[in-house]
Amino acid sequence: MVEESPMVEFKDVTKIYSKSKQPAVEHISFKINKGEFCCLIGTSGSGKTTLMRMINRMNSVTKGQVLVNGKDVKKFNLVNLRRKIGYVIQNNGLMPHMTIRENIVLVPKLLKWPKEKLNEEAERLIKMAELPESYLDRYPAELSGGQQQRIGVVRALAADQNLILMDEPFGALDPITRESLQNLVQNLQMQLGKTIVFVTHDMDEALKLATKIVVLHDGKLIQVGSPEEILHHPANKFVESLIGEERLSEAKYETVKVKNVMTAPVKINLGASLNDALAMMKERHVDTLLVIDDDNHLKGYISIADLQRKYPHVSSVSDIMLPINATVGPEEYLRDNFSRILSRNGQYIPVVDAERKLIGVVTRASLVNVVYEKIWGEKKPATEELEKKAN
């Protein structure tokens, strides 16, 4: 099968504005596939807008190549390229002297569609914007900011553009209006399978909408990845700061697995003597031992209480062993087992793999660490440290 070319591809792209020596963006390479919702995120001045505007040639490319559907944007007829790409900017950019109807069908009109088709399209799109049809004959100034931006969004779909560029489209809206607009865009994108390039400086917005996030800083590409990847494996301190302390520790807590916090078990072989067991308890300062067979399979446990009671009469660990019901697997999420571990009478819960081989224990003490980090954040990356301990 021939691989489909990506909707947009940046190939080692650098942009230097005339009159400035510093490149606004440099050596940027990444791809945006069809149907992806790609958020460009970064602080102000990081080059998000510059990068986005090179796609429809609102900015020229200084070095490198920008490809749309596998074709260098320079090879397109400028006007045709732009008519094929939807364009939404922050302050909606509606024509104040045109009615909503005229605004919506502006691109189809430039493309010289017949008149009946224009009206049909206007009616179809105002429905999509979830606004009454009577608004078609109003002027932009007669609509609220959120309503205007709804028109701005659907206008970008009027000529059935498959690629839509949006530059902080909801930046100027209040949080509630912003959320409803985000939902609108998300629904449209999912229903219609459009490819969207969306500039934002709001990580919440990016995490909510994106299927791919591109992090920029000082004109350089820092990280490209899915929201999950960005959230759970931020490339560096800068990405972490974009995500924010709170969301970061939340995310970490969310994804801590049992294997990340388990510690080495104190265990004894089924065939060992009670003398050995007693000595091990004393040495390790524990009152129970997990019992395994020669292949490390978990068989049960023994406790100091039973040992004391039966000591002279029996001599082997297997004679006083009790069965264990509760175990967890190493790949299970800690958050799903939290209460189970805490509510158990014992101090710990054994971790066994698929073959019931004992690989560790989760103690109440290790839960304390996790909660501590979730609430107070952490100085060192928690999961990595714990992983080290576990291995």
Next chain:
Amino acid sequence: MSKLGLWQQFIYYYQHNGSYVLQQFNRTFLISIYGVLFAAVVGIPIGIFISRNAHLGNFVVEIANFIQTIPSLALLSIIMIAMGLGVMTVIVTVTLYSLLPIIKNTYTGMKSVDKNVIDSGKGMGMTKWQLLYLVRLPLSMSVIIAGLKNALVIAIGITSIGSFVGAGGLGDIIIRGTNATNGSAIILAGALPTALMAILADLLLNFLQKWLQPKGLRN
């Protein structure tokens, strides 16, 4: 002579020279209009052109400002030396004076069109011409017409003076009055319609300005 006498004379003058006054009224009006129209034909494209370049824009507006500072009688005389007596001299002077308000307002109007609107027009794939006649011109129309209005009012004033170089018009009546003994009524007979014309021109263009203002921008 009593005040009543002045008005009686004034009315008497109109009763006997009504058609002459009307003719001169028309003449003044046409000279002014021609001057402004020429200025518009030259000035509006210049204003549009220089709005793309701030340096050039400032430079051209400076030149127009400079022309404006020359007293009208002086400019009229200078042009008369070049072009001789007659109506063309006045029309050229009016054109030169009208250039400033027209260029300046076109330039300002073009500059003041919301950058976002232009950006989105461009981004949607408008050609330069489409951007000009679908966006930039409609949105600066009212400022441009305000410029024409200023130009026309100034033009009417200059045309009245223009009678000194033999262009005719209402100024002729005023000059006649200044030459006659007891000519106050005649001066008034020329001056009053001149003032009236300026006021009417202002009103008319105000109306035109409102009418041409795109609907979505009216409050």
